[in-house]
Amino acid sequence: xxxxxxxxxxxxxxxxxxxxxxxxxxxxxxxxxxxxxxxxxxxxxxxxxxxxxxxxxxxxxxxxxxxxxxxxxxxxxxxxxxxxxxxxxxxxxxxxxxxxxxxxxxxxxxxxxxxxxxxxxxxxxxxxxxxxxxxxxxxxxxxxxxxxxxxxxxxxxxxxxxxxxxxxxxxxxxxxxxxxxxxxxxxxxxxxxxxxxxxxxxxxxxxxxxxxxxxxxxxxxxxxxxxxxxxxxxxxxxxxxxxxxxxxxxxxxxxxxxxxxxxxxxxxxxxxxxxxxxxxxxxxxxxxxxxxxxxxxxxxxxxxxxxxxxxxxxxxxxxxxxxxxxxxxxxxxxxxxxxxxxxxxxxxxxxxxxxxxxxxxxxxxxxxxxxxxxxxxxxxxxxxxxxxxxxxxxxxxxxxxxxxxxxxxxxxxxxxxxxxxxxxxxxxxxxxxxxxxxxxxxxxxxxxxxxxxxxxxxxxxxxxxxxxxxxxxxxxxxxxxxxxxxxxxxxxxxxxxxxxxxxxxxxxxxxxxxxxxxxxxxxxxxxxxxxxxxxxxxxxxxxxxxxxxxxxxxxxxxxxxxxxxxxxxxxxxxxxxxxxxxxxxxxxxxxxxxxxxxxxxxxxxxxxxxxxxxxxxxxxxxxxxxxxxxxxxxxxxxxxxxxxxxxxxxxxxxxxxxxxxxxxxxxxxxxxxxxxxxxxxxxxxxxx
Numbered sequence: 001x002x003x004x005x006x007x008x009x010x011x012x013x014x015x016x017x018x019x020x021x022x023x024x025x026x027x028x029x030x031x032x033x034x035x036x037x038x039x040x041x042x043x044x045x046x047x048x049x050x051x052x053x054x055x056x057x058x059x060x061x062x063x064x065x066x067x068x069x070x071x072x073x074x075x076x077x078x079x080x081x082x083x084x085x086x087x088x089x090x091x092x093x094x095x096x097x098x099x100x101x102x103x104x105x106x107x108x109x110x111x112x113x114x115x116x117x118x119x120x121x122x123x124x125x126x127x128x129x130x131x132x133x134x135x136x137x138x139x140x141x142x143x144x145x146x147x148x149x150x151x152x153x154x155x156x157x158x159x160x161x162x163x164x165x166x167x168x169x170x171x172x173x174x175x176x177x178x179x180x181x182x183x184x185x186x187x188x189x190x191x192x193x194x195x196x197x198x199x200x201x202x203x204x205x206x207x208x209x210x211x212x213x214x215x216x217x218x219x220x221x222x223x224x225x226x227x228x229x230x231x232x233x234x235x236x237x238x239x240x241x242x243x244x245x246x247x248x249x250x251x252x253x254x255x256x257x258x259x260x261x262x263x264x265x266x267x268x269x270x271x272x273x274x275x276x277x278x279x280x281x282x283x284x285x286x287x288x289x290x291x292x293x294x295x296x297x298x299x300x301x302x303x304x305x306x307x308x309x310x311x312x313x314x315x316x317x318x319x320x321x322x323x324x325x326x327x328x329x330x331x332x333x334x335x336x337x338x339x340x341x342x343x344x345x346x347x348x349x350x351x352x353x354x355x356x357x358x359x360x361x362x363x364x365x366x367x368x369x370x371x372x373x374x375x376x377x378x379x380x381x382x383x384x385x386x387x388x389x390x391x392x393x394x395x396x397x398x399x400x401x402x403x404x405x406x407x408x409x410x411x412x413x414x415x416x417x418x419x420x421x422x423x424x425x426x427x428x429x430x431x432x433x434x435x436x437x438x439x440x441x442x443x444x445x446x447x448x449x450x451x452x453x454x455x456x457x458x459x460x461x462x463x464x465x466x467x468x469x470x471x472x473x474x475x476x477x478x479x480x481x482x483x484x485x486x487x488x489x490x491x492x493x494x495x496x497x498x499x500x501x502x503x504x505x506x507x508x509x510x511x512x513x514x515x516x517x518x519x520x521x522x523x524x525x526x527x528x529x530x531x532x533x534x535x536x537x538x539x540x541x542x543x544x545x546x547x548x549x550x551x552x553x554x555x556x557x558x559x560x561x562x563x564x565x566x567x568x569x570x571x572x573x574x575x576x577x578x579x580x581x582x583x584x585x586x587x588x589x590x591x592x593x594x595x596x597x598x599x600x601x602x603x604x605x606x607x608x609x610x611x612x613x614x615x616x617x618x619x620x621x622x623x624x625x626x627x628x629x630x631x632x633x634x635x636x637x638x639x640x641x642x643x644x645x646x647x648x649x650x651x652x653x654x655x656x657x658x659x660x661x662x663x664x665x666x667x668x669x670x671x672x673x674x675x676x677x678x679x680x681x682x683x684x685x686x687x688x
Contacts, residue, residue, distance in 0.1 A: 137159060168191050187202065
């Protein structure tokens with residue numbers, strides 16, 4: 001077998017879609033396909049559902065990401081019916097993913113098959129990945145493979161960056177919008193020596209949101225001013241049957257929010273309520289891979305990454321410092337025992353270290369109003385978890401694929417725990433594919449680091465001193481149909497997932513309306529999610545996608561089983577995309593109808609009325625974009641939230657931000673109104 005085949009196999013071992021989304025037998029099939037030469041792929045769908053593997057997943061490609069502004073990872077799911085991204089509060093700009101009706105803490109975030117954006121990076125991590133850096137995203141639902149660890153409870157989202165070995169050249173993207181935001185992104189590849197055996201890449205990002213917008217007149221900024229510098233340098237080296245990937249990254253971000261300079265709610269001489277969050281983040285990763293026996297697909301890989309996250313935050317008179325360090329390493333072995341049998345085994349180790357300080361900057365403040373975590377000096381959370389896994393896959397001609405895996409891990413904090421996971425796919429015909437999955441997931445909570453945006457609230461903050469390790473079972477079923485109609489395929493997908501927590505960290509807004517209580521679950525907690533979606537190319541270049549999702553999410557708060565607050569009960573989505581025959585023009589539009597939900601229990605004001613309504617109503621949002629493609633550049637213009645829907649009174653008690661009735665974290669919808677943007681993508685030495 002020639003060197004081209006060996007190198008292809010090594011790349012397949014390192015590529016995330018083969019490891020995180022598809023089973024190993026699919027990877028072998030892909031390897032065999034690579035033996036064909038002079039094959040040209042002329043077209044590919046922007047979103048590809050991974051029908052070949054046992055896991056229910058999607059590959060979101062660059063063409064799909066370019067249908068919206070996609071300034072960062074948090075804005076990359078506008079056209080996706082499965083993933084929601086919502087603001088966590090009305091002041092800091094923190095965002096969280098929701099998948100299967102549950103928050104992003106239960107979605108394992110990966111960057112190129114390595115866990116990332118944990119702990120203190122979680123509230124703002126979606127803004128740390130610029131959209132123009134993305135090559136693709138892989139989204140899987142339910143429990144994923146045990147290869148990547150034990151943390152996936154509702155799914156995995158993996159980021160694939162553009163690669164050093166990609167086509168040599170540079171890409172520049174410049175973006176601006178009517179909310180005073182300016183962005184500039186660049187990536188450049190260099191193949192040293194004129195070939196791809198040694199390649200390097202530089203990724204650069206700058207953004208600045210320089211103005212203070214207050215569209216609702218409450219005296220607070222609708223969104224924070226953010227200035228971010230983000231830089232990565234990545235390398236690839238290939239030598240025979242060995243391949244080496246490595247890279248370094250640095251991010252610096254300053255985030256400022258709170259009362260505006262021109263607020264009319266301040267009394268003469270009063271101190272404005274301000275939020276300032278400064279972040280420095282350092283990252284590095286390394287991957288080594290060898291092919292030991294190409295005939296049987298026997299491969300071994302050693303991968304790891306490290307990060308340090310430094311953050312200093314002021315929320316009014318509350319000051320929070322956190323220094324988080326993380327190290328992860330994984331050794332993976334994979335082989336095809338026979339044509340239909342695949343075996344994978346590996347070892348992993350993860351270390352988390354958090355050093356935290358929390359205090360009041362005003363020594364005259366009454367500390368009793370601020371809960372039992374003030375002051376918190378030199379608090380350390382440290383955990384080391386080592387584990388091993390084995391996973392077996394049976395693949396009978398992609399008609400029947402069964403994957404079973406189990407992990408055994410030991411934490412110096414929580415002891416030994418076992419993670420079983422099972423997936424099966426059966427395709428009785430080319431029209432129908434059925435899947436079933438079941439498995440367990442675990443995660444270690446870091447109450448203040450992961451939820452530091454809660455410190456913007458004036459409520460008394462209470463955190464239980466001993467939080468348990470979170471654990472949940474997830475069960476899912478999926479039916480996918482490919483129905484030929486008039487020489488085109490109607491793709492229909494229907495799925496149901498049930499998540500049941502045996503242990504969970506609960507943020508309780510309800511028991512005491514003037515207290516935020518972070519503690520252990522005492523009772524039931526579960527999520528039922530049903531979704532159906534369909535897509536059809538109506539005529540050449542024009543495709544419609546429609547989706548509907550219903551979620552029933554409940555947990556026990558203060559002894560009462562209640563619907564999760566700020567969670568929409570349903571979502572309906574309709575997207576339309578049209579590209580002209582020569583590909584010069586592209587038109588994209590997405591309409592989302594977000595269902596109503598429950599608000600946390602209100603308190604009674606002095607005049608006897610509730611502080612806010614018990615429920616919120618459904619609302620719609622429209623996004624649209626027009627793109628004009630040229631030979632070496634593209635111009636795009638678009639708008640977000642064109643229905644101009646804005647949540648009324650997103651900040652409760654804005655007249656007195658120093659009181660316990662000040663509450664900016666009850667956010668369920670957009671705070672800013674309609675926004676228009678424009679940008680240019682320029683390719684230097686690359687094809688569009």
